[in-house]
Amino acid sequence: MNRVQAVxxxxxxxxxxxxxxxxxxxxxxxxxxxxxxxxxxxxxxxxRMENAKKRYPKEILxxxxxxxxxxxxxxxxxxxxxxxxxxERFFELIV
Numbered sequence: 001m002n003r004v005q006a007v008x009x010x011x012x013x014x015x016x017x018x019x020x021x022x023x024x025x026x027x028x029x030x031x032x033x034x035x036x037x038x039x040x041x042x043x044x045x046x047x048r049m050e051n052a053k054k055r056y057p058k059e060i061l062x063x064x065x066x067x068x069x070x071x072x073x074x075x076x077x078x079x080x081x082x083x084x085x086x087x088e089r090f091f092e093l094i095v
Contacts, residue, residue, distance in 0.1 A: 004037050011035040022052045025063050027087055040086055049090055064091045 001009070008021075010031060015021040021035050036045040053060055 004034075007031050007034045008037040019056065019059075022048060023056060023059050023063065025066070027083070033083060033086075040083075060091065067091055 011021045011024070012018070014026075014029075015024055024032060024035055026032060033040045036042070036048050038044055040046075040049075
């Protein structure tokens with residue numbers, strides 16, 4: 001098993017299903033950026049995120065509402081500004 005497969009398996013173990021891995025909102029997890037089996041900036045990850053927005057609009061909305069309600073406290077443990085920007089873009093938030 002290579003590193004990509006190991007990260008993917010760990011995320012599936014934690015989330016339980018591919019849907020839960022895609023919609024994961026445990027942003028301070030060190031594996032979050034790689035939960036799609038590659039870095040979140042990869043073409044594969046970007047396509048999966050766009051598909052998730054189409055397939056799971058209700059769940060995306062729920063996560064957006066949680067993030068908006070909790071504001072910046074969701075981002076306190078995230079040191080990487082690029083990751084924060086990515087999360088905001090994925091959920092189309094201005095926090």
